[in-house]
Amino acid sequence: MPDALPPDAVRKVARLSRLALAEEQVARYGEQLSAVLGYVERLRELDLEGVEPMSNPLDETNRLDADTPGGTIPGATFMRMAPEALPPFLKVPKVLGDGGA
């Protein structure tokens, strides 16, 4: 069993995933994440010299669509799906700062 992931690293991953963790979860997840990463670590035992990284398990490539418009979801339907709306917009808590794109 490898060492548990340090609490700060767990909190950072949780923040990036927008998850709120209780203190006891931080410790528990630290151990669980370490176990997962430790499992992946076993790959290091293999000799991967010269092995091409796999981009996709399928051999196929170039599944491309023609640029022809298809169906859409009506705006009214979408408004009904949303937790909160101010038609024709979705309503969300106030956002400050810039997007990440």
Place this chain on the structure above:
Amino acid sequence: MIEQSRGPPLPAPPYHARMAAATPARSPAATHSYTEADIASVRLMVGLEVHVELATRTKMFSRSPNVAHKEFDGAEPNTLIDPVVLGLPGALPVMNKAAVEMSMMVGMALGCSIAPFTRWDRKSYYYPDLPKNYQISQYQLPLCFDGSVEMPVPAGGGGGGASAPDLPRRIGIIRAHLEEDAGKLLHEAPGVMGGGGGGRPIDFSLVDLNRAGTPLLEIVTQPDFSSADDVVLFAQHLRNICRFLGATEGVMQKGHMRFEPNINTIITLSDGRLAKTPIIEIKNLNSFKALRGAIEFELADQPRRWLADGREMGAGTKFTRGWDDQAMRTMIQREKEDAHDYRYFPEPDLLPVTVDDTWREEVRARIPELPSSRLARYRHDFNLGHKEAAALVDERDVCFFYERCVAEAQALGVDYPRAGKQAANMVLQSGAKRANERAVLASELGITPAQIAAIIKLREDDTLTSTSADELFGLLCEPGQSGIDAAQLATTRGMMTVRDEGALEKWVDQAIAENAKVADDVRSGKVAAAGRLVGVVMKLSGGTADAKVVREKVLAKLGQPIR
């Protein structure tokens, strides 16, 4: 182990990575005692990232209509959506072939190599304008890479006469990759709420996902720019190339092109030492004015900031700033926590794309003649100055209209070089003047290329004066004139040049008789005064006399040699 779990390096564009690696970080305390007087010179260094919204009819990964295509421009908010755009459970992306091909065309026009194998990556972050909570992008294997563009820059930087050669400037292109755009967030009340009254503050945010999933081409240049002028020139040149290719509508106000310059300065101190200021990335500039303003502000402010805090370029010293269009200055942005920890990994829902020689060459064959090549051709074949030629290639629609005028004039028997020169005069003078008045393009005045060609032919045959040509041009721009024959209209309106010797004689005699004093001046050798008599004759003839012939007649009658 934690380090190993993080996968590939974080998504710093190559410029930052290379620059950051080149210099070790310096401590941020002001460890020097230099003052403004010690700064001998400051050199600017800029690399540019450009986001171009592609004008495909459908989105990047689904067949929902694309708001950046003019067919769907102005659609009601949240109507260009489908399960893929919304990231609904079970929805799977399928790549738009047209988006890949448009990107290849832009890449090739920028001299890039096209990757024979390319794939997609997930960039994870949470934001309300990103329904899936990740953006599909290309991180490790971009579609286009390693290119360069030569910008035509007029010799001497200014007007540049017909004889002055254009000096090209080369800008390196690191990569151009495809990704999807995010939706739009509104932080103040839009006009549609309660009928107008937009701009009011609101204590929530609003989301419109029409733009989500629009194909976006991100082009990254080498830090090859050393002035704001060059950056803006490049940005305009790039917009023009993309518009000629039909790859984007390129409407700046609609955010079809957004710029993110990476700016730093190299300060030479009087003791010979060099100091490099940290790289600042300015986010989301959507006008040429903002692009220029942000760079000029940083050029002036970075040395001041360095004097104050001593911070220099190095690992972990890259900052992001925003642009305030009102104050015309950049400012520190509240950064999202760990904004750069995007945890890229290969997108499992999409298959890789391979581009073989056949496909690549088939797409290359569709690239039309690019604006810089047209500009060079106009200068060489039509003997136009840089300014004129540049004005003709500045707008795609005007340029295509101009070329149709040239072709139509040739069809009427006008020489190719003369047709090009005369059509340029028509479009840039008679056309541009009226286009400005009406705030439309010269190609949108109503007059047709065939009519302009007919005017050119009349001018070449010397049967229409330049004043009458302009007047005729104006008449043909009036509504309902598109089917009218230009030559016929000129005849019925009495605009054709009068070659009737008798009529000319009469007008000249009348002009001399009514202006005896001026005539005497000319007789006594003040040849310049003849211009006034020519003007009187032109007026008498209603502009149909040939000014050159009239002048000769006036001088002959008053006993002066014709020069």
